Amino acid sequence: xxxxxxxxxxxxxxxxxxxxxxxxxxxxxxxxxxxxxxxxxxxxxxxxxxxxxxxxxxxxxxxxxxxxxxxxxxxxxxxxxxxxxxxxxxxxxxxxxxxxxxxxxxxxxxxxxxxxxxxxxxxxxxxxxxxxxxxxxxxxxxxxxxxxxxxxxxxxxxxxxxxxxxxxxxxxxxxxxxxxxxxxxxxxxxxxxxxxxxxxxxxxxxxxxxxxxxxxxxxxxxxxxxxxxxxxxxxxxxxxxxxxxxxxxxxxxxxxxxxxxxxxxxxxxxxxxxxxxxxxxxxxxxxxxxxxxxxxxxxxxxxxxxxxxxxxxxxxxxxxxxxxxxxxxxxxxxxxxxxxxxxxxxxxxxxxxxxxxxxxxxxxxxxxxxxxxxxxxxxxxxxxxxxxxxxxxxxxxxxxxxxxxxxxxxxxxxxxxxxxxxxxxxxxxxxxxxxxxxxxxxxxxxxxxxxxxxxxxxxxxxxxxxxxxxxxxxxxxxxxxxxxxxxxx
Amino acid sequence: xxxxxxxxxxxxxxxxxxxxxxxxxxxxxxxxxxxxxxxxxxxxxxxxxxxxxxxxxxxxxxxxxxxxxxxxxxxxxxxxxxxxxxxxxxxxxxxxxxxxxxxxxxxxxxxxxxxxxxxxxxxxxxxxxxxxxxxxxxxxxxxxxxxxxxxxxxxxxxxxxxxxxxxxxxxxxxxxxxxxxxxxxxxxxxxxxxxxxxxxxxxxxxxxxxxxxxxxxxxxxxxxx
Numbered sequence: 001x002x003x004x005x006x007x008x009x010x011x012x013x014x015x016x017x018x019x020x021x022x023x024x025x026x027x028x029x030x031x032x033x034x035x036x037x038x039x040x041x042x043x044x045x046x047x048x049x050x051x052x053x054x055x056x057x058x059x060x061x062x063x064x065x066x067x068x069x070x071x072x073x074x075x076x077x078x079x080x081x082x083x084x085x086x087x088x089x090x091x092x093x094x095x096x097x098x099x100x101x102x103x104x105x106x107x108x109x110x111x112x113x114x115x116x117x118x119x120x121x122x123x124x125x126x127x128x129x130x131x132x133x134x135x136x137x138x139x140x141x142x143x144x145x146x147x148x149x150x151x152x153x154x155x156x157x158x159x160x161x162x163x164x165x166x167x168x169x170x171x172x173x174x175x176x177x178x179x180x181x182x183x184x185x186x187x188x189x190x191x192x193x194x195x196x197x198x199x200x201x202x203x204x205x206x207x208x209x210x211x212x213x214x215x216x217x218x219x220x221x222x223x224x225x226x227x228x229x230x231x232x233x234x235x236x237x238x239x240x241x242x243x244x245x246x247x248x249x250x251x252x253x254x255x256x257x258x259x260x261x262x263x264x265x266x267x268x269x270x271x272x273x274x275x276x277x278x279x280x281x282x283x284x285x286x287x288x289x290x291x292x293x294x295x296x297x298x299x300x301x302x303x304x305x306x307x308x309x310x311x312x313x314x315x316x317x318x319x320x321x322x323x324x325x326x327x328x329x330x331x332x333x334x335x336x337x338x339x340x341x342x343x344x345x346x347x348x349x350x351x352x353x354x355x356x357x358x359x360x361x362x363x364x365x366x367x368x369x370x371x372x373x374x375x376x377x378x379x380x381x382x383x384x385x386x387x388x389x390x391x392x393x394x395x396x397x398x399x400x401x402x403x404x405x406x407x408x409x410x411x412x413x414x415x416x417x418x419x420x421x422x423x424x425x426x427x428x429x430x431x432x433x434x435x436x437x438x439x440x441x442x443x444x445x446x447x448x449x450x451x452x453x454x455x456x457x458x459x460x461x462x463x464x465x466x467x468x469x470x471x472x473x474x475x476x477x478x479x480x481x482x483x484x485x486x487x488x489x
Numbered sequence: 490x491x492x493x494x495x496x497x498x499x500x501x502x503x504x505x506x507x508x509x510x511x512x513x514x515x516x517x518x519x520x521x522x523x524x525x526x527x528x529x530x531x532x533x534x535x536x537x538x539x540x541x542x543x544x545x546x547x548x549x550x551x552x553x554x555x556x557x558x559x560x561x562x563x564x565x566x567x568x569x570x571x572x573x574x575x576x577x578x579x580x581x582x583x584x585x586x587x588x589x590x591x592x593x594x595x596x597x598x599x600x601x602x603x604x605x606x607x608x609x610x611x612x613x614x615x616x617x618x619x620x621x622x623x624x625x626x627x628x629x630x631x632x633x634x635x636x637x638x639x640x641x642x643x644x645x646x647x648x649x650x651x652x653x654x655x656x657x658x659x660x661x662x663x664x665x666x667x668x669x670x671x672x673x674x675x676x677x678x679x680x681x682x683x684x685x686x687x688x689x690x691x692x693x694x695x696x697x698x699x700x701x702x703x704x705x706x707x708x709x710x711x712x713x714x
Binding site: 004005006007008009011223224313317327328329330331332333334335 | 524525526528529573577579580585586588589592593664665666668669705706707708709
């Protein structure tokens with residue numbers, strides 16, 4: 001054999017580029033720049049989103065130091081859930097798993113509320129078809145469901161092409177914005193810290209965090225890519241996405257004008273980005289972007305569907321959820337039952353909103369997106385503390401001083417952001433200060449976290465063999481219905 | 490006899506070739522098509538070849554690391570793999586060696602061994618608008634179900650499985666194929682298999698099954714490019 005086993009193994013590993021492409025596509029930059037940036041200006045009335053993206057990139061970069069170091073030592077199938085189990089204890093891990101299930105499923109089904117309403121006017125204008133939003137969302141649901149049951153290789157290639165197209169369009173829009181500035185000319189509006197401070201401080205940071213959701217997917221590759229590749233990919237994604245978001249949102253302010261951008265965002269619920277592109281480049285450019293927004297949403301749904309299925313699968317394997325969910329389908333090697341469960345949730349959501357006649361964009365996409373972001377923030381905070389305790393206990397020689405310094409800083413920063421988001425949640429939702437959702441959503445997440453943690457304690461007392469296996473993820477033995485075989489070293 | 494199972498001392502027959510049995514157990518006994526997804530089949534076969542070395546007492550797994558012995562194997566494929574492991578210490582963990590064997594097309598090597606031994610014949614099946622399907626099927630498709638019937642029968646009694654059958658059943662469970670192979674059985678058969686996996690698989694076999702499972706699970710949850 002001409003090559004050593006190590007070389008053969010290295011040839012099988014996922015490259016840095018592979019991890020970057022998948023992780024960045026999970027963040028769906030076009031959806032962020034079109035929907036979140038517009039919401040950020042319209043809901044908060046402030047210009048601070050570009051600097052908020054920079055601040056969050058810095059916080060996540062510090063967070064990623066401990067996160068990647070821990071990913072290297074804890075093979076996982078459930079990411080946040082596994083890390084919190086290992087770092088903060090199994091009951092906290094079960095609580096985190098419930099929060100993760102709720103957050104990612106909320107984010108995923110929320111996207112169905114955007115897909116139909118975004119595609120509907122395009123079909124109307126291009127072909128004269130008047131198709132109800134829920135029919136279009138159901139079509140997307142079929143695509144997501146089928147791809148979720150197949151080997152992920154098929155959908156990853158699609159994601160790669162979509163990501164490249166998204167970035168190209170965003171850069172085209174941004175440079176067109178710079179070439180056509182508002183009468184006041186170019187300035188630093190949006191990049192000054194003063195734009196960030198005030199009532200909107202928490203919501204702006206919360207919206208910015210939502211933009212990066214997906215970056216955590218890099219750690220999923222900790223077994224199949226080299227440690228260096230995961231570390232490099234995480235940094236590249238945070239820095240790259242941060243630069244793209246900041247540049248895009250800052251150029252949006254420059255083109256619309258600091259004085260008018262908030263009003264324009266309020267008048268362009270479908271995306272200020274496209275309104276400006278239409279002005280600067282023509283309707284063709286806006287239509288390309290809108291079409292890509294549809295595919296970007298589809299990519300996000302595929303990605304979050306896979307994440308939901310992965311969490312469900314990990315919990316099924318660990319015995320926290322029914323064991324049938326922890327099975328793969330022999331014909332595909334994919335977690336089929338977990339995928340079908342997620343698809344079922346999506347179907348029920350679409351049907352309920354269609355029958356109820358509620359506005360899918362406002363009542364589903366905005367609410368679910370905001371709620372999901374809160375859940376991910378809770379998980380980020382828990383994981384940050386988990387890395388603090390894990391790396392403090394870990395006495396491996398590879399643990400460097402930065403692994404002890406960075407995690408506590410990240411834990412405090414993320415928790416502070418979480419507190420600010422909760423305090424100003426009504427602003428983030430955009431429903432006015434009196435909406436009951438401002439406390440219902442945080443209370444639901446808190447209740448789920450507490451209930452999950454209590455269930456972890458119940459498992460410890462009543463089903464100790466399942467309790468002991470929590471957080472083992474991929475390393476759990478073949479007999480999913482059984483404790484570890486006798487004689488395991 | 491190897492330390493692979495506590496019950497290993499009772500067997501009187503020479504160990505069957507675990508990888509061959511695993512390959513046959515993956516076949517659909519009606520169509521001859523392989524029911525396991527190609528990567529799951531490759532991982533299962535790689536683990537099965539390592540299992541053959543354990544069963545032949547040519548290797549142990551200690552702390553997840555493969556430790557081959559000096560005594561050569563009579564089977565050509567087993568000896569080839571043993572030499573790879575013995576001469577190359579750049580990779581030591583069972584899960585990494587499973588991945589290396591998958592990358593080195595162990596599935597083809599097993600098929601060739603079976604073909605040379607006359608256990609399977611190569612056939613081509615034409616398909617409408619798709620390229621022809623190449624199949625390696627046993628001369629009699631009833632051979633494909635033999636191991637499953639034997640395992641189900643022994644578990645149903647219940648009676649301890651032979652070392653080879655126990656590892657085979659463990660690998661079938663790791664790949665999810667056990668649900669089809671044992672689909673006609675009472676639920677108690679699954680519980681009995683679980684009990685025997687806990688009771689009779691020794692440390693090396695347990696680690697082999699764990700590592701094979703870990704490779705399969707990681708594959709299932711990691712997006713592929």
